[in-house]
Amino acid sequence: MGEKTFYVTTPIFYVNAKPHIGHAYPTLVADTLTRFYRQRGVDSYFLTGTDEHGINIERAAAARGVALTKHVDEIVDEFKTAFAPLGIEYDQWIRTTDPGHEAAVAKLWRILDERGHIYKSRYEGWYCPNCNEFKEVDEKTSDLVCPTHERPLERLAEESYFFRLSAFQEPLLDHYAKHPEFVQPDVRRNEVISFVAGGLKDLSISRVSVKWGIPVPGDPKHTIYVWFDALSNYITALGWGTDEHQKFARYWPALHLVGKDILRMHAVYWPAFLMGAGIELPRTVYAHGMLLRGGQKMGKSLGNAIDLGVLKRHFAPDLIRYFLLREVAFGQDGEMTYEALIDRSNSDLADGLGNLASRTLTMVRNYFDGHPPRLRNEEQSETEDVSSRIEEAKRRFDEEFVALNFSRGLEAAWAGIARVDKFITDNQPWKLAKDPARRAQLESVLATAYEALRHLVLLVAPALPATSREIWNQMELAGDPLTIDPNKAVWGEPIEVSKIDRISPAFPKLDKGKIMAEIENENAAPVSEGVEAEDGGGKQAGNESAGLQAGMPALPEVPALPGPPATQIITIDDFAKVELRAATVLEAEKVPKADKLLRLIVDLGEPQPRQILAGIAQHYAPEEIIGRKIIVVANLAPRKLRGLESNGMLLAASVGEDGKPVLATFTEDVPNGARLK
RNA sequence: GGCGGCGUAGCUCAGGUGGUUAGAGCGUGGGAUUCAUAACCCCAAGGUCGGAGGUUCAAGUCCUCCCGCCGCUACCA
Numbered sequence: 001m002g003e004k005t006f007y008v009t010t011p012i013f014y015v016n017a018k019p020h021i022g023h024a025y026p027t028l029v030a031d032t033l034t035r036f037y038r039q040r041g042v043d044s045y046f047l048t049g050t051d052e053h054g055i056n057i058e059r060a061a062a063a064r065g066v067a068l069t070k071h072v073d074e075i076v077d078e079f080k081t082a083f084a085p086l087g088i089e090y091d092q093w094i095r096t097t098d099p100g101h102e103a104a105v106a107k108l109w110r111i112l113d114e115r116g117h118i119y120k121s122r123y124e125g126w127y128c129p130n131c132n133e134f135k136e137v138d139e140k141t142s143d144l145v146c147p148t149h150e151r152p153l154e155r156l157a158e159e160s161y162f163f164r165l166s167a168f169q170e171p172l173l174d175h176y177a178k179h180p181e182f183v184q185p186d187v188r189r190n191e192v193i194s195f196v197a198g199g200l201k202d203l204s205i206s207r208v209s210v211k212w213g214i215p216v217p218g219d220p221k222h223t224i225y226v227w228f229d230a231l232s233n234y235i236t237a238l239g240w241g242t243d244e245h246q247k248f249a250r251y252w253p254a255l256h257l258v259g260k261d262i263l264r265m266h267a268v269y270w271p272a273f274l275m276g277a278g279i280e281l282p283r284t285v286y287a288h289g290m291l292l293r294g295g296q297k298m299g300k301s302l303g304n305a306i307d308l309g310v311l312k313r314h315f316a317p318d319l320i321r322y323f324l325l326r327e328v329a330f331g332q333d334g335e336m337t338y339e340a341l342i343d344r345s346n347s348d349l350a351d352g353l354g355n356l357a358s359r360t361l362t363m364v365r366n367y368f369d370g371h372p373p374r375l376r377n378e379e380q381s382e383t384e385d386v387s388s389r390i391e392e393a394k395r396r397f398d399e400e401f402v403a404l405n406f407s408r409g410l411e412a413a414w415a416g417i418a419r420v421d422k423f424i425t426d427n428q429p430w431k432l433a434k435d436p437a438r439r440a441q442l443e444s445v446l447a448t449a450y451e452a453l454r455h456l457v458l459l460v461a462p463a464l465p466a467t468s469r470e471i472w473n474q475m476e477l478a479g480d481p482l483t484i485d486p487n488k489a490v491w492g493e494p495i496e497v498s499k500i501d502r503i504s505p506a507f508p509k510l511d512k513g514k515i516m517a518e519i520e521n522e523n524a525a526p527v528s529e530g531v532e533a534e535d536g537g538g539k540q541a542g543n544e545s546a547g548l549q550a551g552m553p554a555l556p557e558v559p560a561l562p563g564p565p566a567t568q569i570i571t572i573d574d575f576a577k578v579e580l581r582a583a584t585v586l587e588a589e590k591v592p593k594a595d596k597l598l599r600l601i602v603d604l605g606e607p608q609p610r611q612i613l614a615g616i617a618q619h620y621a622p623e624e625i626i627g628r629k630i631i632v633v634a635n636l637a638p639r640k641l642r643g644l645e646s647n648g649m650l651l652a653a654s655v656g657e658d659g660k661p662v663l664a665t666f667t668e669d670v671p672n673g674a675r676l677k
Numbered sequence: 678g679g680c681g682g683c684g685u686a687g688c689u690c691a692g693g694u695g696g697u698u699a700g701a702g703c704g705u706g707g708g709a710u711u712c713a714u715a716a717c718c719c720c721a722a723g724g725u726c727g728g729a730g731g732u733u734c735a736a737g738u739c740c741u742c743c744c745g746c747c748g749c750u751a752c753c754a
Contacts, residue, residue: 190681191749198680198750260748329690333747340689347703351716359713366712408691411702418717425718430711505714597753615754649754 006037006044007251009234011258012051012094015075016060019082021306021336026257026288028321029330029406031088033255035462036401040485045251047237049094050076054226058212068212072097082308087317087465094237096214096229104241105224105232106217108277112163113217117276120219123160123204161206161222168272169200175271181284183267184404185331188260188287192267203269231270235279253283260287286404289333306336310522314338314515318464319345319507325406325463338519342512349467352417353460354507357471359424360449361503367433370500372450372475373443375492383448387491389419390455394486397459406463413459420452450475451492458486467506476500579635580651580676581605582666588622598622600650604634605673613646620663631664631676 010026013019027048034046052072061071076095094101112118176182176193183189206222207213214229216222234256235241238248258266266285274281293306311320323341326348328334364372375383393416400409424445432442454477461468461481472481478496586609587601598617601609612632616625631651651664 187682187748194680194749264749327689335689343703346714350714355714355716357713359717361713363712414702421717424712425710428710428712430713433712507714509714509716613753652754 004043005251006034006042007238007254008033008044008046009254009256010048011262012049012096012230012233013079014051014054014056015072015079016056019079020308021291021311022259023079024083024086024088024308024320025291025324026259027083027088027090028086028324029288030257031090032321032325032406032462033401033404034089034091035465035482039458039462039482040398040487043250044091045238045247046089046091047094047234047254048088048090049092049233049237050079050096051226051230051233052076052095052097053213053223053229055207055210055212058210069097085312085317086320092237094233096233098236100239100242100244101233101236102214104236104239105214105229107241108232108235108273109224109228110217111277112273115276115278117164117167118161118205119164120159120161122158123162124157126155158208159222160204160208161216161219162202163205163228163273163276165200165203165269165272168275169196171275172196172200172268172272175275175281179281182271182281183263184284184286188263188267188331192263195264196268200268227265227269228273231265231273234270234282235274240279253280256282256285258285258287260289263287286331288330289328291328291336292333293335293337306338310338310519313522314519315341315345316467316507318467319349321465322349322410322463326410327407329407330404338516339512342510342515345507345510346512348414349464349507350505350509352414353456353464353471354505356417356421356424356449357453357457357474358503358505360446360453361474361500363429363433363446364450365500365503367429367442367446370476372497372500373447374494375444375447375451383423383444386419386423386448386452390416390452390491392416393419394455394459398487401462410460410463413456416452416456416459420449420456423452424449454495455486455489455491457481458484458489470506474500474503474506578633581632581634582670582672582674582676583610583630583632583650584672585625585628585630588625590617590622598625600625602630602632602648602650603672604632604648605671610647612648612650614650614652616650616652616663625663628663629665629670 008030010030013023030046030048034044037044050072057072058068061068064071066074072095076093080093096102109118173193173196176189176196180186180189183192203225205225205228206216207225208222210223210226213223213226216224234254235248235252238251239245240248240252256266263285266282267287270285271281291306319341323336323344324334327340327344328336364370393412396412397409400406400412427441427445429442429445429449432438432445453471454475457468457471457475458481465482468481476498581604583602583604585600585602589599590597598614598620600612600614602612603609610632633649633651635648653662653664
């Protein structure tokens with residue numbers, strides 16, 4: 001290990017959703033990495049936590065009729081409770097409501113202000129409370145819903161402080177160029193560079209209409225933008241900006257694990273803030289992929305979410321962790337299904353590592369009365385290959401884990417396991433055991449197998465902390481495998497061992513049919529356990545990047561209370577302003593050079609047919625829409641799109657993940673121009 | 678539309694700077710074995726390496742075009 005210290009962070013989780021596998025994923029990875037470095041003697045620190053400010057939290061608490069602090073406390077507890085059984089051992093759980101954090105964020109603000117990176121202006125535009133982001137939408141034509149959430153946007157016209165993000169375009173590009181490791185994987189770096197090269201606008205970093213947050217220093221009617229608040233956690237947690245900044249000096253800069261959906265905040269905004277304040281940038285922002293099911297993001301609306309509650313009831317924590325590390329290429333999207341989980345468990349863990357331990361220990365117990373034979377220095381050309389393969393596995397494992405290629409690292413370890421299995425089969429110790437004359441050979445074979453297993457268990461310990469300890473104990477070895485550096489374990493060195501007697505499978509074989517049936521039963525009759533619920537609405541349930549509020553769904557239904565007011569209530573007068581009319585499509589054609597646009601000529605019962613444009617070209621061919629009866633918003637302000645004027649908007653349902661449009665129509669004949677009310 | 682990436686055995690994927698019979702794991706089929714969680718070990722698929730051209734003595738591996746996916750971004754809804 002070259003590094004002197006290691007500091008890893010997960011996104012901090014936005015407390016308006018229940019914990020789910022999407023939160024657990026980067027957290028398990030961070031935990032594994034921390035164990036990996038720590039096992040190798042690197043001074044390591046693992047930070048996770050919760051993001052608790054913002055308008056959404058404010059509203060959710062209000063909807064529940066609960067005090068804000070009580071509300072967030074309860075949800076934080078839920079997160080901690082959900083993570084505990086997964087074997088996650090973080091060093092610190094930061095909360096953005098921690099007083100120390102709030103003070104340090106204010107300090108960061110003051111520094112940026114003093115250095116001239118902040119100015120006061122006025123913001124007018126549309127805001128998505130789910131993203132906590134301002135959206136650029138065209139109000140004349142838009143539905144005014146957030147493109148990622150399909151939730152209504154909110155109109156904001158208020159005084160706001162701005163961060164001079166635009167001034168950091170060149171410094172950022174320069175940094176990306178000089179530090180290719182700063183944004184990973186490469187694909188993501190390309191995206192970030194392309195985004196920044198496209199020009200940066202100054203960033204609104206305060207809100208006056210939000211109270212639940214950190215006040216702007218010197219201007220308390222403003223509240224600091226939640227992302228500014230949240231991102232700062234990575235340094236405030238270490239005591240930056242306070243008298244207690246030893247950890248900051250010791251551990252910064254960090255490896256930030258983030259979901260690819262919140263990459264921009266981490267790879268553009270965050271380093272710009274830090275540059276502005278003259279603080280060293282993170283070492284790496286690594287964007288991991290999303291967990292998929294059936295090729296699609298997990299989500300309740302699709303009914304395909306993998307549920308933490310179900311996972312915990314049926315599968316061991318080590319298996320969940322191993323699966324995510326081994327099956328999913330970190331940095332790429334990955335499929336996660338219960339079936340695949342069971343298959344991995346059976347083939348890799350039960351038949352692989354588990355069975356190797358089992359057969360080795362059983363023979364030691366049966367042939368050597370439980371006392372593992374040790375290697376002798378005599379000729380053992382046959383075993384030399386085994387030891388060199390194990391060393392190779394160790395070397396590759398470390399190389400890949402440092403590069404965050406967990407899947408490949410584990411592959412290397414398993415190649416080592418296969419080599420030992422083959423060695424045992426080739427040498428047939430069960431036959432040697434029947435011939436007293438070949439006792440020495442038997443000893444050599446089992447000593448080699450046992451020694452190889454010792455090294456392999458050490459190697460995989462960060463990925464299988466609980467079960468590696470279990471196997472280690474069954475091997476009757478002294479100490480804790482998670483505190484022994486595999487690279488310092490010497491082949492054949494003297495070790496402390498006691499008599500082996502209790503042997504039991506560390507990874508019992510899983511009955512796929514049975515487990516799948518059980519899971520299906522549960523899905524049919526959902527068990528009410530807090531941690532498993534996804535949100536009630538929106539398309540973005542389960543899988544969004546853990547935390548930092550990138551599209552976290554709103555709080556799930558609270559018992560005995562109606563759901564939070566995700567939609568604005570309007571009066572009948574508001575509705576009356578909208579003039580909906582029946583119409584018939586007379587002509588339709590694709591608009592050149594536009595992916596989604598169809599140009600329609602519609603009969604609204606008016607003297608002249610109208611031209612309207614509709615963004616449905618990806619789902620409706622012009623010919624299949626001609627002649628259809630549709631519903632049009634007739635009094636929408638005219639709008640030019642692609643140089644063509646649109647005089648109205650057709651109505652369509654937005655269905656599914658990608659908002660596929662389905663045209664609204666009538667089942668009975670309706671004259672053109674008939675008003676809907 | 679712009680930028681980036683992908684498309685290799687049933688499935689998931691490896692295949693720096695072009696060069697022997699294109700690989701691995703899983704699944705499947707056959708064999709061998711019995712120490713072990715019916716596990717392990719051995720053998721097998723004969724895959725137009727998305728399609729079409731081109732460069733080259735030689736191309737999954739370079740170039741051009743096309744098709745199909747995906748991401749970011751713009752436009753749009």
